[in-house]
Amino acid sequence: MTDTTTTDEAAAASAPTGSAPTGSSTAPEAAVVPPEFRRLRGSLGVASIVFIVVAAASPLGVIGGPVPLGIAFGNGAAFPFTFIVVTAVLLLFAVGFTNATPFVKSAGAFFAYVDKGLGRSAGLGAAFAALLSYLALEAGVFGLFGPGANELLKSYGVPDVPWWVYAAVGFVVVSLLGYFKIELSGRVLAVLLIAEVLIVLALDAAVIFSGGGPEGFSTAFVTPSEIVSGAPGFAILFAILSFIGFEATAVFRDEAKDPERTIPRATYIALIAIGLFYTVSSWVLVTANGESTIVENATENAGTILATTTEQYLGTVGAHIIQVLFVTSLFACILSFHNIVARYVFTLAGRGVLPRALGDAHARHGSPARASVTASATVAVLIVVAVLLGLDPIAQFYTWLGGISSVGIVLLLVLTSVAVLAIFRRDAHGLGRWKTLVAPGLGLLGLLAFTVIIFQNLPVLVAEESYGPFSWGIIALFAAAFVAGPIVARARPAVELD
Numbered sequence: 001m002t003d004t005t006t007t008d009e010a011a012a013a014s015a016p017t018g019s020a021p022t023g024s025s026t027a028p029e030a031a032v033v034p035p036e037f038r039r040l041r042g043s044l045g046v047a048s049i050v051f052i053v054v055a056a057a058s059p060l061g062v063i064g065g066p067v068p069l070g071i072a073f074g075n076g077a078a079f080p081f082t083f084i085v086v087t088a089v090l091l092l093f094a095v096g097f098t099n100a101t102p103f104v105k106s107a108g109a110f111f112a113y114v115d116k117g118l119g120r121s122a123g124l125g126a127a128f129a130a131l132l133s134y135l136a137l138e139a140g141v142f143g144l145f146g147p148g149a150n151e152l153l154k155s156y157g158v159p160d161v162p163w164w165v166y167a168a169v170g171f172v173v174v175s176l177l178g179y180f181k182i183e184l185s186g187r188v189l190a191v192l193l194i195a196e197v198l199i200v201l202a203l204d205a206a207v208i209f210s211g212g213g214p215e216g217f218s219t220a221f222v223t224p225s226e227i228v229s230g231a232p233g234f235a236i237l238f239a240i241l242s243f244i245g246f247e248a249t250a251v252f253r254d255e256a257k258d259p260e261r262t263i264p265r266a267t268y269i270a271l272i273a274i275g276l277f278y279t280v281s282s283w284v285l286v287t288a289n290g291e292s293t294i295v296e297n298a299t300e301n302a303g304t305i306l307a308t309t310t311e312q313y314l315g316t317v318g319a320h321i322i323q324v325l326f327v328t329s330l331f332a333c334i335l336s337f338h339n340i341v342a343r344y345v346f347t348l349a350g351r352g353v354l355p356r357a358l359g360d361a362h363a364r365h366g367s368p369a370r371a372s373v374t375a376s377a378t379v380a381v382l383i384v385v386a387v388l389l390g391l392d393p394i395a396q397f398y399t400w401l402g403g404i405s406s407v408g409i410v411l412l413l414v415l416t417s418v419a420v421l422a423i424f425r426r427d428a429h430g431l432g433r434w435k436t437l438v439a440p441g442l443g444l445l446g447l448l449a450f451t452v453i454i455f456q457n458l459p460v461l462v463a464e465e466s467y468g469p470f471s472w473g474i475i476a477l478f479a480a481a482f483v484a485g486p487i488v489a490r491a492r493p494a495v496e497l498d
Contacts (some may be wrong), residue, residue, distance in 0.1 A: 048186040049252050049266035050273070055189040056245025056336030057274050059281075060196035060322070060329040061144075064306040066238040067282045072298040074235025077220035077291040078227040080283040086239040087275030089446030090246065093413060094271055096420035096440030098264035099431055101250060103423065109250040109344075110412045117419025125485025126415055127353065131344055132481055133408030135375065137244065138337040139382040140401030142167040143393035145330040152327050163393045167383060170331055171376070178338045178372040185339055192332040196325045197277065199310075199318070204284045206313040215290040221283055233453045237461070240450055241402075242278060244409050245333075246270050247416075248340045285309060338375060345371035352492060395463060403462040404474050410447065410454050411478060417444040 044052075070079045097113070104112045110130045115123025146163030149170070154160055177185050207213065220226040249267045286294050288309050297305055306326075311319035346368035349358035358371045386397045417440055424436035454461075462470045 044186065044252055044262070045257055046262050046265045046269065048190070049249055049262065050270045051190040051193050052186060052252065052336050052339065053245050053248050053266070053270045054274055055193045055332040056248065056340065057243060057270075058141075058329050058333035059193070059274065059277055060200060060325055061333060062242040062278060063200055063281050063285065064303075064322075064326055066242050067278070067285060068298040068302040068305050070235045070238035071282075071286065071294055072302055073231060074238060075227060075230040075232045076295045077218055077286045078223065078229065079235050079239075080221040080279050080286065081227050082232070082235040082239040083242070083275055083278040083282060084221075086236065086243060086450075087271065087279070089443055089450070090243060090271055090275075091268070092439045092443030093417055093447060094267050094443075095435055096417065096424070096443065097247070097250075098267050099435045100420045100423050101263050102260045103429065104250075109248060110416050111344075112250070112347075113416045113423070114412075114419045117422035118415070121486035121489040122415070122419075122482075123485070124353065124488050125482035126412060127344070127348055128481040128484050129408050129478055130412055131341065131348075132477060133405045133412065134337055134341045134344065135378055135382075136401040136408070137405035138334055138341055138375070139379045140398045140405065141330055141334050141337070142170065142379070142383055143386070143398035143401070145170050145327065145334060147393050148327045148330055152323055155323070162387075164383065164387045167393075170334065171380065171383065174331070174335050174338050175372070175376040177335060178342055178376065179369050185335055189332050189335060192325075192328050196329045196332075199322050199325050200277075200281050202318070203288075203310050203313055203322075204281055207284045207288045210313070213288045213290050215292060216287075218283060218287040218291050220286065220291050221279075234457055234460075236450065236453050237457045239278075240410065240454070241406055243271075243274060244405065245336060245340075246274060247409075247413065248336075251340050251343045288313060338372070338379075341375040342368045342372040345374055353488065399461070399463050400470055403458065403470070404477065406461060407454060407458065407474050408478060410451050414444065414447045414451055417447055 067079070070082065071077070075082065100113060100116075104116050111123045111127035114126040143163070146165070146167035149166035150161060150163055153166075177188060212218075246267070249263050249270065252263075285306070289297050289305070301308065307319050307322055310322045314321075345354060345358055346361070348354045349356055349371060350360075358368075358374055360370065361368060382401075386393070391397045420440050421437070421444065424431070424440070428436045458471045458474065459466050459468065462474070464471055
């Protein structure tokens with residue numbers, strides 16, 4: 001195997017774990033990479049990382065999916081306020097997360113922070129839980145993409161085919177893009193994301209500059225009695241699901257230019273941009289339909305209300321465009337999560353948790369090519385199993401896997417918050433109490449409240465009337481993932497995650 005490690009990288013790899021440059025208590029520690037492995041290479045800037053993680057959140061998919069559901073089954077016309085609450089909590093989480101970034105050397109995101117703060121056993125448990133969560137979501141969204149592409153093409157006269165045909169086509173394209181350098185995926189995601197955001201902004205502008213909807217501009221989202229009406233807890237559930245992916249900025253640490261600056265900036269920009277976009281666009285959807293009828297419309301037409309609203313304000317052409325971009329939005333979401341999964345596998349393999357061959361970057365592309373192929377193979381197995389069992393792609397395949405991902409990400413956010421507090425409790429690195437205690441502590445309290453809401457509504461999330469085999473099965477999966485951490489830590493004492 002050709003050794004492409006630079007002199008500086010080799011020196012960093014031979015440095016003692018936990019060492020820091022002399023003379024600065026706040027200097028970031030150099031990443032430890034085994035010298036026999038090629039490192040990931042890339043030059044991602046803030047914009048590129050923002051495009052990747054915002055595409056993972058699938059903004060158009062959220063406005064067309066969780067938003068109508070949040071309005072219908074949550075707190076109605078006041079649902080946009082829920083996005084403000086969730087954005088505020090996640091920004092508090094981001095304060096601790098980003099300020100700890102220079103002192104967490106690995107590109108492992110969640111599990112690297114948990115390992116640094118709570119130890120190797122907890123870190124490995126978090127690693128397995130993260131892999132489970134992201135793989136589930138990547139595979140599950142194919143259950144939306146396949147039927148969505150089929151319905152879109154049917155509207156243009158293409159014969160009806162099974163959902164898995166289009167899922168297979170999307171799978172091949174995602175696998176190819178994931179094999180090559182990250183900049184290629186970044187450019188594809190930038191184009192798709194800009195297109196889907198522009199069409200929603202065009203709708204927003206049309207509604208706002210026309211003077212609002214049939215009842216003028218909605219004020220429910222600033223009316224306390226409306227905010228607490230209906231089921232605000234259920235509204236928060238759908239709002240939380242809409243942000244999954246923002247936290248993955250740290251996964252691209254090794255491919256980022258100046259990661260100590262790039263990762264924090266990308267995290268804040270992504271969070272603020274997503275939160276602002278969701279708040280304004282969901283408010284516009286309410287305004288366009290009218291406060292008095294929006295709940296009924298969203299309940300009866302949850303899957304089509306965005307398209308019909310767009311047609312009303314932007315005409316037939318606008319409705320066709322938004323249908324096309326809805327499908328490409330799902331593709332962008334899948335591609336983003338594929339890149340995230342591949343880098344989790346790569347980092348874990350490079351540290352001996354998974355087969356080490358998966359932790360070697362491609363000699364030409366500098367990409368986690370082998371890890372990407374492994375992620376693709378796992379997703380392929382899940383799709384094939386779904387097809388063989390005859391699962392409904394949306395009501396079963398996507399819903400069950402989406403439930404797994406939702407539970408896992410929220411649990412990992414809580415665990416990472418605890419880990420960040422532990423990191424700064426041992427050494428505040430000269431940072432103030434706001435960055436090391438107050439903001440992370442408040443964020444943790446908010447995330448704990450979200451966790452309670454997730455578990456209260458888990459049966460509904462996986463289409464069960466009460467706790468049944470799927471709800472308990474999800475809990476059992478994560479229990480097994482976290483239990484596996486100490487077992488692997490004991491079996492492989494030489495493993496270093498950070």
